[in-house]
Amino acid sequence: MDQFTINLLFVGASFALYIGIAIWARAGSTSEFYAAGRGVHPVTNGMATAADWMSAASFISMAGLIAFVGYDNSTYLMGWTGGFVLLALLLAPYLRKFGKYTVSEFIGDRFYSPTARLVAVICLIIASTTYVIGQMTGVGVAFGRFLEVDNTTGLLIGAVVVFAYAVFGGMKGVTYTQVAQYCVLILAYTIPAIFISLQLTGNPIPALGLFSDTQNGEPLLATLDQIVTDLGFNEYTAQNGDTINMVLFTLSLMIGTAGLPHVIMRFFTVPRVADARWSAGWALVFIALLYLTAPAVGAMARLNITDQFWPQGTEEQAVSLETIENDPAYDWMATWQQTGLLGWEDKNGDGRIQYYNDADPDMQARAEEEGWAGNEFTNFNQDILVLANPEIANLPSWVIGLVAAGGLAAALSTAAGLLLAISSAVSHDLMKGQLTPNISEKGELMSARVAMAIAICVATYLGLNPPGFAAQTVALAFGLAASSIFPVLMMGIFTKVNSKGAVAGMLAGLLTTLLYIFMHKGWFFIPDTNQFTDAAPLLGPIKSTSFGAIGAIINFTVAFIVSSMTAPIPQEIEDLVESVRVPRGAGAATDH
Amino acid sequence: MADQTSHSANTLSESGKAYWKANLRIIIISLIIWALVSFGFGILLRPLLSGIPVGGTDLGFWFAQQGSILVFLALIFFYAWRMNKLDHEFGVDEE
Numbered sequence: 001m002d003q004f005t006i007n008l009l010f011v012g013a014s015f016a017l018y019i020g021i022a023i024w025a026r027a028g029s030t031s032e033f034y035a036a037g038r039g040v041h042p043v044t045n046g047m048a049t050a051a052d053w054m055s056a057a058s059f060i061s062m063a064g065l066i067a068f069v070g071y072d073n074s075t076y077l078m079g080w081t082g083g084f085v086l087l088a089l090l091l092a093p094y095l096r097k098f099g100k101y102t103v104s105e106f107i108g109d110r111f112y113s114p115t116a117r118l119v120a121v122i123c124l125i126i127a128s129t130t131y132v133i134g135q136m137t138g139v140g141v142a143f144g145r146f147l148e149v150d151n152t153t154g155l156l157i158g159a160v161v162v163f164a165y166a167v168f169g170g171m172k173g174v175t176y177t178q179v180a181q182y183c184v185l186i187l188a189y190t191i192p193a194i195f196i197s198l199q200l201t202g203n204p205i206p207a208l209g210l211f212s213d214t215q216n217g218e219p220l221l222a223t224l225d226q227i228v229t230d231l232g233f234n235e236y237t238a239q240n241g242d243t244i245n246m247v248l249f250t251l252s253l254m255i256g257t258a259g260l261p262h263v264i265m266r267f268f269t270v271p272r273v274a275d276a277r278w279s280a281g282w283a284l285v286f287i288a289l290l291y292l293t294a295p296a297v298g299a300m301a302r303l304n305i306t307d308q309f310w311p312q313g314t315e316e317q318a319v320s321l322e323t324i325e326n327d328p329a330y331d332w333m334a335t336w337q338q339t340g341l342l343g344w345e346d347k348n349g350d351g352r353i354q355y356y357n358d359a360d361p362d363m364q365a366r367a368e369e370e371g372w373a374g375n376e377f378t379n380f381n382q383d384i385l386v387l388a389n390p391e392i393a394n395l396p397s398w399v400i401g402l403v404a405a406g407g408l409a410a411a412l413s414t415a416a417g418l419l420l421a422i423s424s425a426v427s428h429d430l431m432k433g434q435l436t437p438n439i440s441e442k443g444e445l446m447s448a449r450v451a452m453a454i455a456i457c458v459a460t461y462l463g464l465n466p467p468g469f470a471a472q473t474v475a476l477a478f479g480l481a482a483s484s485i486f487p488v489l490m491m492g493i494f495t496k497v498n499s500k501g502a503v504a505g506m507l508a509g510l511l512t513t514l515l516y517i518f519m520h521k522g523w524f525f526i527p528d529t530n531q532f533t534d535a536a537p538l539l540g541p542i543k544s545t546s547f548g549a550i551g552a553i554i555n556f557t558v559a560f561i562v563s564s565m566t567a568p569i570p571q572e573i574e575d576l577v578e579s580v581r582v583p584r585g586a587g588a589a590t591d592h
Numbered sequence: 593m594a595d596q597t598s599h600s601a602n603t604l605s606e607s608g609k610a611y612w613k614a615n616l617r618i619i620i621i622s623l624i625i626w627a628l629v630s631f632g633f634g635i636l637l638r639p640l641l642s643g644i645p646v647g648g649t650d651l652g653f654w655f656a657q658q659g660s661i662l663v664f665l666a667l668i669f670f671y672a673w674r675m676n677k678l679d680h681e682f683g684v685d686e687e
Contacts, residue, residue, distance in 0.1 A: 074656035078630045081661045085626045088668040089619050093675070207658060211647025219648025237649040239638070246635050254630075272686045274679070277672035284668055288661050295657040581612055582684040 003397050007146040010401035011408060014184050015161055018412075021180055022165030022173040030441050033170030033448055034101035034424050035268045040175055042275040046282025048175045049266045051182035051409070052417035053080075053257075053283065054290055055131075056138020059185060059410035063389075064382030066298035070228075070236035074295070075250045079478075081284060081291055082250070083257020086486075088280030091258060092267040094493045094580045096276035101268060103261045103485065104429045110492040112573055113499035114434060119506050121429045123484035124261045125422055126510075129458065131260070131477035132418045136463020138411040141383055145339050146404035152464060158412060159460045166416040166456075167449050171269060174416045181409035186289055188406020192390040192399050193293050196300050199393060206296035224303050230314040231306070232360030236299065242541035252548030256478025259486030262414075262421040273583035301389050308392070309355040309377060318352040332391035336384055343379035348372055415459065423452035476517055476545065483509035483551025491559055493580060501563025509555030513547055520544035611682040618674055622667050630660040 031037050040048070058080065066073045098106050104124055108117025136155055143154025165173050190206070197209035201220055214220050224236045234240045257263065266283075267276045308330065309319050324330045324344075336342040344353050348371055355377035356363050367374070387407055390399045427448035432439050439447065484506050491497040491505070520537060521544055523529040534543040542550065569577075579585065633641060638652030646654045679685035 071653055071656060074634065074653075077657055078634055078660045081664050082626065082630050085622070085664050085667055089622055089671055210657075211649075211654065213648075221648035221653075223648075225648075237653050243635060247631050250630065250635070274672070274676050274686060277668075277675060281665065281668040281672055284661075284665050288665055291661055292658055578608070581615075582608070583679050583686050584684045586686055 001397075003400060004148060006397050006401040007404045010398075010405040011146065014180075014405040014409060017180050018161065018177045019164055021176045022169040025169050025173045025176045030101075030428075030444055030448075032172045033445055034428065035265075036170075036172040036175045038269055038271055040269040040271075042270055042279040043282050044179060045175070045266060045270050045275075045279045046284075047182045047286050048178035049263065049279065049283035050286035050290075051178035051185065051413040052174075052266060053263055053287060053414070054182075054185065054410055055414035056135050056141075056407070056411035058290065058294075059189060060138050060141065060386055060407050061383050063294045063297040063301065064385035066295055067302040067385055068382055069240075070234065071239055072241045072246065075246055075253065077291055077295060079250045079253025080257055081287060082254040084280055084284045084287070086254060086258035087263065087267075088277060088284075091264060091486075091489055091493070092276040092280050093273045093583065095264060095489070096267050096270065097273050097580045097583060097586045099268075099586060102424050102428050103264050103489070104425060105433070107488055107492065107502070108429070108433065110573065110576060111488075111497075111499040111502040112570065113503065116488075116499055116503050116506070117429060117433060119503055119510075120485065120488065121425045123480065123506065123510055124425050127259075127477045127480040127485065128261060128418045128422045128425075129455075129462070130480065131262075132415055132422075132455075132459040133462040134477075135411045135415040135418065136459050138383075139408065139415070140463060141339075141341070142387065142404060142407040142411065145336070145384070145387060146401075146407075155460055155463050158408070158415075159456050162412055162416050162419065163453065163456050166419050167452050170445075170448070171265075171420060174413075174420055175266075175269060177416070178413045181413040182286060184402075184409040185406040185413075186286070188402045188404075188409070189290050189297075189386070190293055192393070192395055192403060193297050193300075195395050195399065196304070196389070196393045197296060200300055200303065206300070207292040210296040210299055220303070221299065224299055227303065227306050227310075227314055231310075231355070232357035232363030236302070245541040245543055245546050248542060248549045249546040252482050252546050252552075253478050255486045255552055256480075256482035256548050259481035259484070259489065260477070261425070261481075261485065262417040264489075265421055265424070266417075273586045297386065297389065301385050301392065304392050306355070309353060318354045320352050321346055322351065324353065329394055332388050335391065336388055339384075341379070341381035341384045342388075344376055345378050347374055347376050353377060419452050419455045419459065422455040423448045426451035426455075476521070479513050479517060479545065479548035479551065480510065482548030483513040483555055487552045487555040487559070491556070493577070495560075496569055496574065496577065497559050497563040498566055498569045500566045501559040501561075504562040505555040505557075505559025508558040509551040512554050513551035516547040516551075517544045607682055608684075611678065611684060614678055614682075615675065618671065618678070622671055625663065626667060629655055629663040634660050 062076055065076060095106055100106060104117050104120035107120040108114060139158035140151040140155045143149055143157060144151050147154065165177050169177065193206040194204055197203055197206040200214055201209040201212040203209040203212045210220060212220060214223050221237055229235050267279060270276050270279050311319055324333055333342060346353060350371065353376045354372045356375055358364065358367065358375040387403060390403055427444055431447050432444050487509060488502050488506050491502065518524065520530055520532050520534055532538045537543050633652055634656035641651040644651040676685065
């Protein structure tokens, strides 16, 4: 059986499974559609949250980001997991106690203001839409390679599948589909990593293999440091970026994680407040299985790729074109070259491909001496690292098929969660909350489904015309969630900030963050309309992706100042705040 | 909503305040540890930990890539366990 058939089998079987589950778990009521009837066990919910949470960025992009930057990109590892601590301690139990369906509903009720709810809905839709772009790009990459269709067709197939189970199943269908998707994606991620870790270090656990010795007796990380510095790249384990930016970026990812509506929503589905606390822990257990493996995947892939270009060592001759064309170990390069995501060019015509950092002065001296004409590994899209990894390490074809299914599971599960967040914001907060308050339950369900269908079309369009790398696009969504949603939720529970304060704070946080991002990434992401770049940001070392934390501080500050100058919150809101702080009565609150 | 919130507001006497204070204390301690392992050991204090070797690199690198995640896990489970116990002690747990 050829590789294409195997990929088709794995992907086809996983899709059949998801759709089967969706048919079994159809949503009949709004409670089932928005919150899966609040009957989801904390471990099940943890697993679904993990799939919901781990997106194309986690599965496809993250290991690549770590592999080619090293220590500095540990920020993604800490940021995307540390947020769950904030979620578990500061938000999840209280929002579950509140017992409604959407994040903006809490904001609207707590700040007794339709305006606050509207601003929250807008923040939520912007953050979720930005995020969904990254997923759709990921779907395109995975389909493009594994099903050998073009990007557009791949995206359309993905959109149809998400449509099938998210629109009919709602939160209930999505939850149980996500459990299946988690299993597919975690197997797909860890199995190749185990093979590779065994090949390189003899240790079957990749997370431990990362800190073990390679076959030559040297520690893996020391070997990697040596090889990459020999080629003029930054030392892998050393810090090269700015410390303040690293701290702020990590913090932005953490509070952004805690403020992402599609993640918070998941904690509305568990039966009790105590379950919401446990559920956050289980979610992180399932997430950690991938996140502890990712740095190992990154480091090992970097080592393998570099070794392939310098099979006799970095001081010797580089790999020859003849080897790349004929040696089966190099087949992956030809396969990926077809996708346009990888490329090489024998610039100096010596029949060999030299891969090195041609911006490094020492390497320029060596290049002069040996007659090289610049780095010849001209194009490598980091997003392909995880997907190409099994081929780079020469693993069996079924592993490659599994990785294809896993990448798609990661992208589709997150896309479904986001689409659900967007559709409930539109149908529950905009339609029922503001425009047509008398809408029947059946009408609301219908409008949720229509909203989701529209959201899928918009997401598909944006997936075809995306700004930047999958993970970078996602980082922007975090900035927005961090600066607008997280602070206002936290103030709603822990402080007595009033409605004017909350609205002013949210707007200040959102607008300053958007402004800062647009000034660096281009206005509305239109290329060449930016005044600054992330290489030389406006505020010292603070890159646009790290600004979410500053936006959050602005949000808090403005909210406190405005709130202290305006009327205090009314008694019934004070009662509401007191009531969300204690777990007792959570069951009663769901019966409305 | 209103009827079920009224009783908790009235009964939110000394015991209610003590419950909330205890909760805040646990949250603050947990968040100090949360910040220490990630921003502290993983980034800002890494130079201080550079003398402690771990598998070809140093302890700070380990905290940044793995250690912090393991501590986060322990923190969430500790908090869930401790709070469920606290709910019970103050009689505010769910029936």
